[in-house]
Amino acid sequence: MGVDRGRLADGLLAIVEDSSDLDVLPERLCRACLAALPVDGVGLSLMGGNHVGERALLGASDSTGVRLEELQFNLGEGPCASAFADGRPVLVPDLGDGDAKGRWPMFIHEAETTRARALFAFPLQIGAISMGAMDCYRTRPGPLHEVTEALVVAEAVTLALLHAQANGGGRGLADMAIGHHAAVHQATGMVSVQLDISIEEAFVRLRAYAYRHDRSLDEVGADVVARRLRFTDVPQ
Template identity: 85%
Template sequence: MDRSRLADGLFAIVESTPDLDALPERLCGACLAALPVDGVGLSLMGGNYLAGRALLGASDSTGARLEELQFDLGEGPCASAFADGQPVLVPDLGDRDAKARWPMFVHEAETTRARALFAFPLQLGAISIGAMDCYRTQPGPLHEVTEALVVAEAVTLALLHAQAHGDGHGLADMAVGHHAAVHQATGMVSAQLEISIEEAFVRLRAYAYRHGRSLDEVGADVVARRLRFSDLPQ
Protein backbone atom coordinates (compact mmCIF):
# COMPACT_ATOMS: atom_id res chain seq x y z
CA MET A 1 0.00 0.00 0.00
CA ASP A 2 1.40 3.38 -1.04
CA ARG A 3 1.32 5.41 2.17
CA SER A 4 1.76 8.79 0.48
CA ARG A 5 -0.84 8.08 -2.18
CA LEU A 6 -3.36 7.00 0.44
CA ALA A 7 -2.74 10.09 2.55
CA ASP A 8 -3.08 12.31 -0.52
CA GLY A 9 -6.37 10.60 -1.38
CA LEU A 10 -7.79 11.19 2.10
CA PHE A 11 -6.58 14.79 2.08
CA ALA A 12 -8.41 15.22 -1.23
CA ILE A 13 -11.59 13.98 0.45
CA VAL A 14 -11.11 16.57 3.20
CA GLU A 15 -10.55 19.36 0.68
CA SER A 16 -13.55 18.34 -1.43
CA THR A 17 -15.99 18.08 1.49
CA PRO A 18 -17.15 21.61 2.37
CA ASP A 19 -19.68 20.21 4.84
CA LEU A 20 -17.38 18.69 7.46
CA ASP A 21 -20.34 16.93 9.09
CA ALA A 22 -20.28 14.59 6.07
CA LEU A 23 -16.52 14.03 6.28
CA PRO A 24 -16.43 11.07 8.73
CA GLU A 25 -18.73 8.94 6.59
CA ARG A 26 -16.66 9.72 3.48
CA LEU A 27 -13.47 8.75 5.30
CA CYS A 28 -15.09 5.51 6.44
CA GLY A 29 -16.03 4.78 2.85
CA ALA A 30 -12.42 5.31 1.76
CA CYS A 31 -11.20 2.96 4.51
CA LEU A 32 -13.72 0.35 3.42
CA ALA A 33 -12.47 0.58 -0.16
CA ALA A 34 -8.85 0.20 0.95
CA LEU A 35 -9.24 -2.84 3.22
CA PRO A 36 -10.79 -6.33 2.85
CA VAL A 37 -13.45 -5.75 5.51
CA ASP A 38 -17.23 -5.37 5.48
CA GLY A 39 -17.59 -2.19 7.51
CA VAL A 40 -15.71 0.56 9.35
CA GLY A 41 -16.43 2.80 12.34
CA LEU A 42 -14.48 5.75 13.73
CA SER A 43 -14.59 7.06 17.29
CA LEU A 44 -12.86 10.00 18.94
CA MET A 45 -11.41 9.23 22.35
CA GLY A 46 -9.76 11.08 25.20
CA GLY A 47 -10.16 14.85 25.45
CA ASN A 48 -13.38 16.24 26.90
CA TYR A 49 -15.78 13.85 25.20
CA LEU A 50 -18.52 12.34 27.32
CA ALA A 51 -17.20 9.13 28.91
CA GLY A 52 -13.95 9.83 27.09
CA ARG A 53 -15.29 8.98 23.64
CA ALA A 54 -17.62 10.11 20.86
CA LEU A 55 -18.86 8.38 17.72
CA LEU A 56 -17.41 10.16 14.69
CA GLY A 57 -18.91 8.11 11.88
CA ALA A 58 -19.43 4.69 10.31
CA SER A 59 -19.75 3.12 6.89
CA ASP A 60 -23.09 1.48 7.65
CA SER A 61 -25.61 0.73 10.39
CA THR A 62 -23.66 -2.27 11.72
CA GLY A 63 -20.49 -0.22 12.06
CA ALA A 64 -22.44 2.50 13.86
CA ARG A 65 -24.07 -0.06 16.15
CA LEU A 66 -20.70 -1.51 17.17
CA GLU A 67 -19.44 1.96 18.06
CA GLU A 68 -22.62 2.78 19.96
CA LEU A 69 -22.45 -0.45 21.95
CA GLN A 70 -18.96 0.38 23.12
CA PHE A 71 -20.13 3.87 24.07
CA ASP A 72 -23.16 2.49 25.93
CA LEU A 73 -21.29 -0.29 27.74
CA GLY A 74 -17.91 1.32 28.30
CA GLU A 75 -15.98 -1.68 27.00
CA GLY A 76 -14.87 -3.27 23.73
CA PRO A 77 -11.91 -3.65 21.35
CA CYS A 78 -12.05 0.02 20.29
CA ALA A 79 -11.49 1.29 23.84
CA SER A 80 -8.76 -1.30 24.40
CA ALA A 81 -6.93 -0.34 21.20
CA PHE A 82 -6.93 3.33 22.23
CA ALA A 83 -5.82 2.58 25.79
CA ASP A 84 -3.07 0.17 24.73
CA GLY A 85 -1.94 2.16 21.70
CA GLN A 86 -1.85 -0.95 19.54
CA PRO A 87 -4.17 -3.08 17.38
CA VAL A 88 -6.71 -5.33 19.07
CA LEU A 89 -7.62 -8.20 16.76
CA VAL A 90 -10.69 -10.35 17.41
CA PRO A 91 -11.00 -12.89 14.57
CA ASP A 92 -14.00 -14.53 16.25
CA LEU A 93 -16.37 -12.57 18.50
CA GLY A 94 -17.70 -15.88 19.80
CA ASP A 95 -14.28 -16.86 21.10
CA ARG A 96 -13.98 -17.58 24.82
CA ASP A 97 -11.21 -15.01 25.31
CA ALA A 98 -13.30 -12.24 23.71
CA LYS A 99 -16.28 -13.11 25.91
CA ALA A 100 -14.07 -13.06 29.00
CA ARG A 101 -12.46 -9.70 28.14
CA TRP A 102 -15.59 -7.80 27.03
CA PRO A 103 -18.56 -9.88 28.24
CA MET A 104 -21.28 -7.25 27.88
CA PHE A 105 -20.06 -5.98 24.54
CA VAL A 106 -19.66 -9.42 22.96
CA HIS A 107 -23.11 -10.48 24.19
CA GLU A 108 -24.70 -7.51 22.41
CA ALA A 109 -22.40 -7.55 19.37
CA GLU A 110 -23.49 -11.11 18.59
CA THR A 111 -26.93 -9.69 17.72
CA THR A 112 -25.33 -7.74 14.83
CA ARG A 113 -23.93 -8.97 11.52
CA ALA A 114 -20.36 -8.69 12.82
CA ARG A 115 -18.49 -11.92 13.51
CA ALA A 116 -14.93 -10.56 13.61
CA LEU A 117 -13.69 -7.15 14.75
CA PHE A 118 -10.32 -5.46 14.36
CA ALA A 119 -9.56 -2.19 16.17
CA PHE A 120 -6.69 0.18 15.44
CA PRO A 121 -5.66 3.33 17.33
CA LEU A 122 -5.81 6.62 15.46
CA GLN A 123 -2.43 7.96 16.47
CA LEU A 124 0.55 9.81 15.12
CA GLY A 125 3.58 9.69 17.38
CA ALA A 126 2.50 10.97 20.78
CA ILE A 127 -0.80 12.28 19.38
CA SER A 128 -3.71 9.88 19.87
CA ILE A 129 -7.24 10.95 18.94
CA GLY A 130 -9.35 7.80 18.78
CA ALA A 131 -9.74 4.41 17.16
CA MET A 132 -10.89 2.75 13.95
CA ASP A 133 -12.99 -0.42 14.08
CA CYS A 134 -13.16 -2.78 11.09
CA TYR A 135 -15.65 -5.63 11.13
CA ARG A 136 -16.28 -8.70 9.02
CA THR A 137 -19.48 -10.72 8.72
CA GLN A 138 -17.53 -13.99 8.80
CA PRO A 139 -15.03 -15.07 11.47
CA GLY A 140 -11.38 -15.30 10.47
CA PRO A 141 -8.07 -13.49 10.88
CA LEU A 142 -7.14 -10.22 9.22
CA HIS A 143 -3.89 -10.80 7.34
CA GLU A 144 -3.60 -7.18 6.22
CA VAL A 145 -2.75 -5.73 9.65
CA THR A 146 0.15 -3.67 8.29
CA GLU A 147 -2.10 -2.19 5.62
CA ALA A 148 -4.77 -1.40 8.21
CA LEU A 149 -2.22 0.43 10.35
CA VAL A 150 -1.25 2.52 7.32
CA VAL A 151 -4.92 3.35 6.74
CA ALA A 152 -5.41 4.29 10.41
CA GLU A 153 -2.38 6.59 10.29
CA ALA A 154 -3.64 8.22 7.09
CA VAL A 155 -7.09 8.75 8.65
CA THR A 156 -5.43 10.37 11.66
CA LEU A 157 -3.50 12.73 9.39
CA ALA A 158 -6.66 13.57 7.44
CA LEU A 159 -8.66 14.32 10.59
CA LEU A 160 -5.90 16.50 12.03
CA HIS A 161 -5.67 18.26 8.66
CA ALA A 162 -9.43 18.84 8.70
CA GLN A 163 -9.25 20.28 12.20
CA ALA A 164 -6.37 22.59 11.29
CA HIS A 165 -8.19 23.91 8.21
CA GLY A 166 -11.75 23.79 9.46
CA ASP A 167 -12.27 27.49 10.21
CA GLY A 168 -12.87 26.72 13.88
CA HIS A 169 -14.85 23.55 13.09
CA GLY A 170 -12.95 21.00 15.19
CA LEU A 171 -13.14 17.24 15.61
CA ALA A 172 -15.59 17.56 18.51
CA ASP A 173 -17.89 19.62 16.29
CA MET A 174 -17.94 16.81 13.70
CA ALA A 175 -19.25 14.45 16.37
CA VAL A 176 -21.65 16.84 18.08
CA GLY A 177 -24.75 15.31 16.47
CA HIS A 178 -24.02 11.89 17.91
CA HIS A 179 -25.36 11.27 21.42
CA ALA A 180 -26.46 14.91 21.74
CA ALA A 181 -29.39 13.89 23.97
CA VAL A 182 -27.04 11.93 26.23
CA HIS A 183 -24.85 15.00 26.73
CA GLN A 184 -27.87 17.15 27.59
CA ALA A 185 -29.41 14.48 29.80
CA THR A 186 -26.18 14.04 31.73
CA GLY A 187 -26.25 17.70 32.67
CA MET A 188 -29.91 17.46 33.66
CA VAL A 189 -29.33 14.40 35.87
CA SER A 190 -26.34 16.13 37.43
CA ALA A 191 -28.58 19.07 38.37
CA GLN A 192 -31.48 16.87 39.54
CA LEU A 193 -29.32 14.80 41.88
CA GLU A 194 -26.71 17.48 42.67
CA ILE A 195 -23.88 15.18 41.64
CA SER A 196 -20.91 15.50 39.29
CA ILE A 197 -21.20 15.10 35.52
CA GLU A 198 -19.13 11.92 35.75
CA GLU A 199 -21.42 10.37 38.35
CA ALA A 200 -24.50 11.44 36.40
CA PHE A 201 -23.23 9.65 33.32
CA VAL A 202 -22.54 6.50 35.36
CA ARG A 203 -26.15 6.64 36.61
CA LEU A 204 -27.46 7.02 33.05
CA ARG A 205 -25.35 4.12 31.79
CA ALA A 206 -26.41 1.87 34.68
CA TYR A 207 -30.10 2.69 34.16
CA ALA A 208 -29.86 2.01 30.42
CA TYR A 209 -28.11 -1.33 30.96
CA ARG A 210 -30.50 -2.42 33.71
CA HIS A 211 -33.53 -1.72 31.52
CA GLY A 212 -32.06 -3.10 28.28
CA ARG A 213 -32.15 0.27 26.52
CA SER A 214 -29.59 2.40 24.72
CA LEU A 215 -28.11 5.51 26.28
CA ASP A 216 -29.61 7.56 23.46
CA GLU A 217 -33.12 6.30 24.29
CA VAL A 218 -32.74 7.01 28.00
CA GLY A 219 -31.18 10.39 27.27
CA ALA A 220 -34.11 11.32 25.02
CA ASP A 221 -36.57 10.44 27.81
CA VAL A 222 -34.69 12.60 30.30
CA VAL A 223 -34.52 15.56 27.90
CA ALA A 224 -38.25 15.21 27.14
CA ARG A 225 -38.90 15.06 30.90
CA ARG A 226 -40.54 11.63 30.64
CA LEU A 227 -37.91 10.41 33.08
CA ARG A 228 -36.58 12.20 36.14
CA PHE A 229 -33.80 10.55 38.08
CA SER A 230 -34.76 12.52 41.16
CA ASP A 231 -38.05 10.55 41.18
CA LEU A 232 -36.27 7.18 41.16
CA PRO A 233 -35.43 5.22 44.32
CA GLN A 234 -31.88 6.08 45.34
Protein backbone atom coordinates (compact mmCIF):
# COMPACT_ATOMS: atom_id res chain seq x y z
CA MET A 1 0.00 0.00 0.00
CA GLY A 2 1.46 3.33 -1.05
CA VAL A 3 1.95 6.48 0.94
CA ASP A 4 -1.04 8.83 0.93
CA ARG A 5 0.38 11.96 -0.71
CA GLY A 6 -2.07 14.41 0.84
CA ARG A 7 -1.86 12.98 4.36
CA LEU A 8 1.94 12.89 4.32
CA ALA A 9 2.24 16.43 2.95
CA ASP A 10 -0.22 17.68 5.58
CA GLY A 11 1.72 15.89 8.30
CA LEU A 12 5.06 17.34 7.26
CA LEU A 13 3.61 20.83 6.91
CA ALA A 14 2.10 20.48 10.38
CA ILE A 15 5.59 19.81 11.74
CA VAL A 16 6.76 23.06 10.14
CA GLU A 17 3.85 25.05 11.50
CA ASP A 18 4.08 23.59 15.00
CA SER A 19 7.85 23.90 15.34
CA SER A 20 8.96 26.93 17.34
CA ASP A 21 12.63 26.01 16.84
CA LEU A 22 13.85 25.89 13.25
CA ASP A 23 17.08 24.25 14.41
CA VAL A 24 15.26 20.99 15.13
CA LEU A 25 13.00 21.11 12.07
CA PRO A 26 15.27 19.13 9.67
CA GLU A 27 15.68 16.29 12.16
CA ARG A 28 11.92 16.16 12.73
CA LEU A 29 11.33 16.01 8.99
CA CYS A 30 13.87 13.19 8.69
CA ARG A 31 12.13 11.23 11.41
CA ALA A 32 8.76 11.76 9.72
CA CYS A 33 10.23 10.38 6.49
CA LEU A 34 11.73 7.46 8.37
CA ALA A 35 8.31 6.58 9.75
CA ALA A 36 6.83 6.62 6.24
CA LEU A 37 9.43 4.49 4.41
CA PRO A 38 10.92 1.01 4.97
CA VAL A 39 14.47 2.29 5.51
CA ASP A 40 16.80 2.55 8.51
CA GLY A 41 17.84 6.18 8.25
CA VAL A 42 17.33 9.43 6.35
CA GLY A 43 19.51 12.46 5.63
CA LEU A 44 18.76 15.81 3.98
CA SER A 45 21.19 18.12 2.22
CA LEU A 46 20.67 21.50 0.59
CA MET A 47 22.39 21.97 -2.75
CA GLY A 48 22.75 24.60 -5.40
CA GLY A 49 25.94 23.70 -7.24
CA ASN A 50 29.34 22.12 -6.85
CA HIS A 51 31.36 24.51 -4.74
CA VAL A 52 31.46 26.16 -1.33
CA GLY A 53 28.24 27.63 -0.06
CA GLU A 54 26.14 25.54 -2.39
CA ARG A 55 26.16 22.17 -0.58
CA ALA A 56 25.55 21.61 3.10
CA LEU A 57 24.09 19.14 5.55
CA LEU A 58 20.61 20.13 6.65
CA GLY A 59 19.75 17.27 8.98
CA ALA A 60 19.61 13.50 9.54
CA SER A 61 17.69 10.95 11.56
CA ASP A 62 20.78 9.46 13.22
CA SER A 63 24.58 9.52 13.34
CA THR A 64 24.96 7.23 10.31
CA GLY A 65 22.77 9.56 8.26
CA VAL A 66 24.92 12.50 9.35
CA ARG A 67 28.08 10.61 8.42
CA LEU A 68 26.81 9.76 4.93
CA GLU A 69 25.85 13.37 4.23
CA GLU A 70 29.15 14.72 5.57
CA LEU A 71 31.15 12.26 3.50
CA GLN A 72 29.49 13.54 0.35
CA PHE A 73 30.09 17.14 1.43
CA ASN A 74 33.76 16.38 2.20
CA LEU A 75 34.45 14.36 -0.95
CA GLY A 76 32.19 16.10 -3.45
CA GLU A 77 30.77 12.82 -4.76
CA GLY A 78 28.13 10.22 -3.93
CA PRO A 79 24.55 9.20 -4.74
CA CYS A 80 23.08 12.30 -3.09
CA ALA A 81 25.21 14.62 -5.23
CA SER A 82 24.38 12.60 -8.36
CA ALA A 83 20.64 12.60 -7.64
CA PHE A 84 20.66 16.39 -7.39
CA ALA A 85 22.80 16.86 -10.49
CA ASP A 86 20.77 14.39 -12.59
CA GLY A 87 17.36 15.40 -11.23
CA ARG A 88 16.30 11.77 -10.72
CA PRO A 89 16.60 8.99 -8.13
CA VAL A 90 19.93 7.23 -7.74
CA LEU A 91 19.46 3.75 -6.30
CA VAL A 92 22.37 1.75 -4.87
CA PRO A 93 21.03 -1.55 -3.50
CA ASP A 94 24.54 -2.73 -2.59
CA LEU A 95 27.32 -0.31 -1.65
CA GLY A 96 29.84 -3.08 -2.25
CA ASP A 97 28.83 -3.42 -5.90
CA GLY A 98 31.55 -2.81 -8.46
CA ASP A 99 29.51 -0.24 -10.39
CA ALA A 100 29.07 1.89 -7.26
CA LYS A 101 32.79 1.70 -6.50
CA GLY A 102 33.59 2.73 -10.04
CA ARG A 103 31.22 5.70 -9.99
CA TRP A 104 32.03 7.08 -6.51
CA PRO A 105 35.31 5.42 -5.44
CA MET A 106 36.22 7.76 -2.60
CA PHE A 107 32.72 7.89 -1.16
CA ILE A 108 32.14 4.12 -1.30
CA HIS A 109 35.51 3.45 0.34
CA GLU A 110 34.49 5.60 3.33
CA ALA A 111 30.80 4.64 3.35
CA GLU A 112 31.70 0.98 3.80
CA THR A 113 32.98 1.87 7.29
CA THR A 114 29.44 2.89 8.31
CA ARG A 115 26.38 0.77 9.07
CA ALA A 116 24.90 1.52 5.65
CA ARG A 117 24.84 -1.29 3.07
CA ALA A 118 22.35 0.21 0.61
CA LEU A 119 21.67 3.85 -0.24
CA PHE A 120 18.81 5.45 -2.17
CA ALA A 121 18.97 9.15 -3.06
CA PHE A 122 16.10 11.33 -4.28
CA PRO A 123 16.21 14.95 -5.48
CA LEU A 124 14.20 17.50 -3.51
CA GLN A 125 12.47 19.24 -6.38
CA ILE A 126 9.12 20.46 -7.60
CA GLY A 127 8.99 21.51 -11.22
CA ALA A 128 11.86 23.89 -11.89
CA ILE A 129 12.57 24.31 -8.17
CA SER A 130 15.43 22.07 -7.02
CA MET A 131 16.86 22.57 -3.54
CA GLY A 132 18.76 19.47 -2.51
CA ALA A 133 18.48 15.75 -2.00
CA MET A 134 17.21 13.13 0.43
CA ASP A 135 19.30 10.06 1.22
CA CYS A 136 17.69 6.89 2.59
CA TYR A 137 19.94 4.09 3.79
CA ARG A 138 19.48 0.50 4.88
CA THR A 139 21.76 -1.60 7.03
CA ARG A 140 21.33 -4.57 4.69
CA PRO A 141 21.80 -4.78 0.92
CA GLY A 142 18.76 -5.13 -1.31
CA PRO A 143 16.55 -3.11 -3.67
CA LEU A 144 14.04 -0.49 -2.62
CA HIS A 145 10.69 -1.51 -4.10
CA GLU A 146 8.87 1.58 -2.78
CA VAL A 147 10.52 4.07 -5.17
CA THR A 148 7.20 5.73 -6.04
CA GLU A 149 6.40 6.16 -2.36
CA ALA A 150 9.86 7.61 -1.70
CA LEU A 151 9.34 10.15 -4.49
CA VAL A 152 6.07 11.19 -2.82
CA VAL A 153 7.93 11.62 0.47
CA ALA A 154 10.68 13.67 -1.20
CA GLU A 155 8.09 15.96 -2.80
CA ALA A 156 6.37 16.42 0.56
CA VAL A 157 9.68 17.27 2.21
CA THR A 158 10.35 19.83 -0.52
CA LEU A 159 6.96 21.44 0.11
CA ALA A 160 7.61 21.52 3.85
CA LEU A 161 11.06 23.09 3.41
CA LEU A 162 9.71 25.69 1.00
CA HIS A 163 7.02 26.51 3.57
CA ALA A 164 9.68 26.88 6.28
CA GLN A 165 11.76 29.07 3.98
CA ALA A 166 8.80 31.36 3.35
CA ASN A 167 8.00 31.62 7.06
CA GLY A 168 11.49 31.73 8.51
CA GLY A 169 11.22 35.25 9.83
CA GLY A 170 14.34 36.39 8.01
CA ARG A 171 16.37 33.31 8.83
CA GLY A 172 16.56 31.02 5.82
CA LEU A 173 17.30 27.34 5.45
CA ALA A 174 20.64 28.16 3.84
CA ASP A 175 21.69 29.96 7.01
CA MET A 176 20.77 26.89 9.04
CA ALA A 177 22.72 24.58 6.75
CA ILE A 178 25.79 26.81 6.58
CA GLY A 179 25.88 26.72 10.38
CA HIS A 180 26.88 23.05 10.16
CA HIS A 181 30.04 23.99 8.25
CA ALA A 182 30.69 27.55 9.42
CA ALA A 183 34.44 27.03 9.82
CA VAL A 184 34.73 25.66 6.28
CA HIS A 185 33.08 28.73 4.79
CA GLN A 186 35.26 31.09 6.83
CA ALA A 187 38.39 29.10 6.04
CA THR A 188 37.63 29.14 2.31
CA GLY A 189 37.64 32.92 2.35
CA MET A 190 40.91 32.99 4.29
CA VAL A 191 42.62 30.57 1.89
CA SER A 192 41.34 32.63 -1.04
CA VAL A 193 43.07 35.69 0.41
CA GLN A 194 46.23 33.81 1.40
CA LEU A 195 46.77 32.39 -2.09
CA ASP A 196 45.07 35.17 -4.08
CA ILE A 197 42.75 32.68 -5.78
CA SER A 198 39.01 32.42 -6.31
CA ILE A 199 36.64 31.14 -3.65
CA GLU A 200 35.91 28.11 -5.82
CA GLU A 201 39.58 27.20 -6.18
CA ALA A 202 40.18 27.78 -2.47
CA PHE A 203 37.42 25.30 -1.65
CA VAL A 204 38.96 22.73 -4.00
CA ARG A 205 42.33 23.20 -2.24
CA LEU A 206 40.69 22.69 1.16
CA ARG A 207 38.92 19.56 -0.01
CA ALA A 208 42.11 18.13 -1.56
CA TYR A 209 44.11 18.82 1.61
CA ALA A 210 41.46 17.19 3.79
CA TYR A 211 41.36 14.08 1.60
CA ARG A 212 45.14 13.80 1.34
CA HIS A 213 45.52 13.97 5.13
CA ASP A 214 42.47 11.79 5.88
CA ARG A 215 40.67 14.57 7.76
CA SER A 216 37.25 16.15 7.49
CA LEU A 217 36.70 19.53 5.87
CA ASP A 218 35.40 20.81 9.20
CA GLU A 219 38.63 19.84 10.97
CA VAL A 220 40.82 21.46 8.33
CA GLY A 221 38.60 24.54 8.29
CA ALA A 222 38.89 24.88 12.06
CA ASP A 223 42.69 24.74 11.82
CA VAL A 224 42.73 27.46 9.18
CA VAL A 225 40.39 29.70 11.17
CA ALA A 226 42.48 29.18 14.33
CA ARG A 227 45.61 29.97 12.26
CA ARG A 228 47.18 26.61 13.03
CA LEU A 229 47.32 26.03 9.27
CA ARG A 230 48.25 28.47 6.54
CA PHE A 231 47.99 27.37 2.93
CA THR A 232 50.97 29.55 2.01
CA ASP A 233 52.99 26.94 3.91
CA VAL A 234 51.37 23.99 2.10
CA PRO A 235 53.33 22.63 -0.91
CA GLN A 236 51.22 23.15 -4.03
